[in-house]
Amino acid sequence: MMKLYIKNNFTTELPADPNQVNVPRQVHEACYSYAFPKKPSNPSLIHASEEVANVIGLSPEDIHSADFLNTFSGSTIYPGTKPYALAYAGHQFGNWAGQLGDGRAINLTEVVHENKTYTLQLKGAGPTPYSRTADGFAVLRSSIREHLCAEAMHYLGVPTTRSLSLMLSGDQVLRDVLYNGNPAYEKGAVVCRVAPSFIRFGSFELFASREDHVNLKLLADFTIKHHFSHIQKEGVEKYLAFFQEVTQTTLKMIVEWQRVGFVHGVMNTDNMSIHGITIDYGPYGWLEDYNPSWTPNTTDSQHKRYRFGNQPEIALWNLYQLANALYPLIKEAKPLETILDAFSSEYEKEYLDMMRDKLGFQIKKEQDIALIQSLTQLLEKVETDMTIFFRNLSSVTKSDAGITAFNTIKDAFYTEKDWDETILKDWQDWFEKYSLRINEETLSDPERKEQMNKVNPKYVLRNYMAQLCIDDADKGDYSLLNELFEMLKNPYDEQPNLQKWFAKRPDWARDKVGCSMLSCSS
Numbered sequence: 001m002m003k004l005y006i007k008n009n010f011t012t013e014l015p016a017d018p019n020q021v022n023v024p025r026q027v028h029e030a031c032y033s034y035a036f037p038k039k040p041s042n043p044s045l046i047h048a049s050e051e052v053a054n055v056i057g058l059s060p061e062d063i064h065s066a067d068f069l070n071t072f073s074g075s076t077i078y079p080g081t082k083p084y085a086l087a088y089a090g091h092q093f094g095n096w097a098g099q100l101g102d103g104r105a106i107n108l109t110e111v112v113h114e115n116k117t118y119t120l121q122l123k124g125a126g127p128t129p130y131s132r133t134a135d136g137f138a139v140l141r142s143s144i145r146e147h148l149c150a151e152a153m154h155y156l157g158v159p160t161t162r163s164l165s166l167m168l169s170g171d172q173v174l175r176d177v178l179y180n181g182n183p184a185y186e187k188g189a190v191v192c193r194v195a196p197s198f199i200r201f202g203s204f205e206l207f208a209s210r211e212d213h214v215n216l217k218l219l220a221d222f223t224i225k226h227h228f229s230h231i232q233k234e235g236v237e238k239y240l241a242f243f244q245e246v247t248q249t250t251l252k253m254i255v256e257w258q259r260v261g262f263v264h265g266v267m268n269t270d271n272m273s274i275h276g277i278t279i280d281y282g283p284y285g286w287l288e289d290y291n292p293s294w295t296p297n298t299t300d301s302q303h304k305r306y307r308f309g310n311q312p313e314i315a316l317w318n319l320y321q322l323a324n325a326l327y328p329l330i331k332e333a334k335p336l337e338t339i340l341d342a343f344s345s346e347y348e349k350e351y352l353d354m355m356r357d358k359l360g361f362q363i364k365k366e367q368d369i370a371l372i373q374s375l376t377q378l379l380e381k382v383e384t385d386m387t388i389f390f391r392n393l394s395s396v397t398k399s400d401a402g403i404t405a406f407n408t409i410k411d412a413f414y415t416e417k418d419w420d421e422t423i424l425k426d427w428q429d430w431f432e433k434y435s436l437r438i439n440e441e442t443l444s445d446p447e448r449k450e451q452m453n454k455v456n457p458k459y460v461l462r463n464y465m466a467q468l469c470i471d472d473a474d475k476g477d478y479s480l481l482n483e484l485f486e487m488l489k490n491p492y493d494e495q496p497n498l499q500k501w502f503a504k505r506p507d508w509a510r511d512k513v514g515c516s517m518l519s520c521s522s
Ligand code: AMP
Pocket: 100, 101, 102, 103, 104, 105, 130, 131, 132, 134, 135, 136, 137, 138, 266, 268, 270, 271, 280, 282, 520, 522
C-alpha cells in the first residue's frame, strides 16, 4: 500500500465554494471548489521521477504500484483526500482577464514529508468550475514538455515546481494546434506537479478585484502562516514583509532564467507563483541563438511582451499587480512603492553578479559592466548559440591571444556567411579585453573553468530535443524521453557519451512548429 502523509491545511482553513456541481461558473467568496478528476479510460505510466517520489516520501517500488498509477492518473481518490481546484484571477498579456482558476488542474491533497508540506496537483485530469469554455484536459506533447522541463530546471538550479509523473490517460483530446481550423485528436496525458503550494499572484488579485477584503486577508494570513512562517511581524508590517520576500524570490528566479536562457512565454499574473518558483510550462522555449527579442509563444508574436530580454520588466509589472492586490491590507502606497522602486537596481546588481559568474570573474571590477554590455551586443550581432558560447568560454586560458580565444568559442556561431571584417575585429577586441580581465583573476585556468562550468550548463532542453522526444513518444517509444530525462539531471557534467546533445539547433528545426514556436493550445 502506497503511504502518503496527508495534511489538508488549505481546504481545512480556507473557505470552499459551497456549490459542488462541476460546471463552469463564477465562484465568489471562496478560495477553491471541490472537483474530482475525470476517470481516465486506460491509464498507463510513461515516466516518473524517483527523486520527486522520494521528496514526498515514496519509494521507487511505490512508483510501479497500482496505487501510484490510480492516484496520479486521477483514476481513484486517495483515502482521506478531497480534490479541489483553486480560484484565481489574473492579467493576461497586460490586460485584466477576471476570474481564471484551475481550469485543467486539480489539487489532490497536501502531503507532509520530513517536516515539509507539498501540494500534489494533477494537470490535465478533466474539467473544473474554472474550465470556462475549455475541456480541462492536456495532450501528450505539452505534458512531456512540462514533465521534462520542470525537472531539467530543478537540476539546473532554477526554482521551479517539480514533476512527479507523466501518464497517458488512454483518452483522445481534440486540439487545433495552429489555430487554423484544423483540429485533430491527440493522446491525452496527465502530469502530477509538486510544489509547496500553487498560490499565485492572481489568487490575491481575484479577491482584491471584487473588493472581498475578508477573503483577501484570510488567504494572505494563511499563506504567511504556512509558507512564510519565519515572518514574525504583525499587521501591516507582516504583509509588507511578505510582499518584500515575494519580490526578492521573484527577482532571483528571473536572474536564473536569464542565466540559463529560459523564456517562459506566458508570464501572466496567474502564472506567477507566490513562492518565486517557475510555474506552468506552456509555450516556453530555450534561447538557442542569443536574441533578447525572441519569444517562443506564437500568441505573443506581434508584441513580444514575454520576450527573453523583457522578462525582468514583466516580473516587475506583475509585482505591481500583486502590490495593488495587497494594498487593501496595507492601505499605504509608499512602503509598497519603496519595495518596487528598488527592484530594477537590485536586479541590475544581481544580473551583473550572475554574468560575472558566467564569465569567470570572482573579483568585482567596475569595468565589468561595459565588458558585459559589449559582449551581449556582440552576441546579438551574429547568430550565436548562447549555451555553447558560455560553455566553451571556460576553455579560454589566460595566455590565449584574441584569435586563439575566439577560435575556442567559434562552434557557437550558426553561420559565418554574414560576417564582415568589423564583426571579426569587434570579437577580437572583445577577447583582448577578456584576456586582460581574466589575467587579473587569482584562480588558475582549470580552477576558473571548474567554477564557470557550474553556472554555464552544457545540456539544456533545447526546443527541438523536446520535439524529437514528443515525436517518438507519440509512436509509443519513450527511450529518448528516458535518455533526455537522465541527461538533464546532470546538466553541468561533461557526459561525453551524450556529446551529440551539445550541439547547435539543426537546420530543420529552425522554423518548425514545436521547435521554434509554440501555441498555447495544449
Ligand atoms: P495558462 O496560460 O495555460 O496558464 O492558462 C490560463 C487559464 O486557462 C488557466 O485558468 C487555465 O486553467 C485555463 N486553461 C488552459 N487550458 C485549459 C484547458 N485545456 N481546459 C480548461 N482550462 C484551461
